[in-house]
Amino acid sequence: MTPIESDADVLIRPGTAEDLAEIAELFIATRRDAVPQMPPVVSDDDAIRQWFADHCDTHEYWVAEDGEIIGFAMLDGAWLNSLYVGPPRQGSGIGSMLLDLIKAQRPDGFGLWVFASNASARGFYHRHGLVELEHTDGSANAERSPDVRMAWPGQDPIRYLRGRIDDVDDELALLLARRFALTATVQGYKSTPGQQGRDSARERAIAERMAAHAPGLGADAIARIMHAVISESLDAYESRGPR
C-alpha cells in the first residue's frame, strides 16, 4: 500500500479489518501502561477485543507501523475516538504524525474527549493547536472520570465553533421549551390567592442548585439568566393561558 506519510522507518496507512486484532492488543497494552494518568478501562480484555472486531466498518482507522503496528487512530465522523501510541515508541513523534494526518483528513475540524488526569495528552493536543471546550465531572463516561472535550477547529475556526454553538443551542431550545411548559403547568396549581406570582426564595434555590452543576458560571450569573427565563415563561403563560 502507498504510504500516506512516512519517515525513515515509520509508515502511516489506513487500517484494515486485518489490523484490528493487533490494534486491540496495542490499545489494551497502552491503556494498562497509562494508569494512573488514565483510569483503567472498565471492560475486560476479551470485551475490548470483541469491540474492535465489531467496529471494523463503523469507524475509520489509521495505523503507524514499523513492521508491526506501533500506533493507531480511530475516527467516527468528526470525532477522533482514539489516538494511541504504544509505550515503546511514545515521545518519538508518532502521535504528531498521526494527528497531522487526521487534520488533513478532517480540514473542517474534529473533536475528542481526553481524561482530565491525562496531563501529557492535554499538553500534546494544546501544542498541536487544539482547544478545550468543555470540562465534565465524568458522570457520562464509562470510567466515571472527569474529562475534557477538546477540538481542532479546522481551517475556519469561527465556522467550526459556530457549528458547536448551534449544536448546544438546539439542545438548549428543547430544554427551554420543556421548562416553559413546566412553569405554565405549575401556575395552573397556584390559583389560590397569595400563591400566585414569583417566589424569590424558590428562584434563589434554583440558581444555587444549578450552580452545583456549573460552578464556573456561579449562582449569581445563573440567577440573572433564570430570572429572564422565568419572566419570559410567566409572560408567555399569561398571554397564552394554560395549554
Ligand SMILES: O=C(O)C(=O)C[C@]1(C(=O)O)C=C[C@@H](O)C=C1
Ligand atoms: O415554583 C414555583 O412556584 C413556580 O411558579 C415555578 C417558577 C419556575 O419557573 O421555576 C416560576 C416562578 C417562581 O418565582 C418560582 C419558580
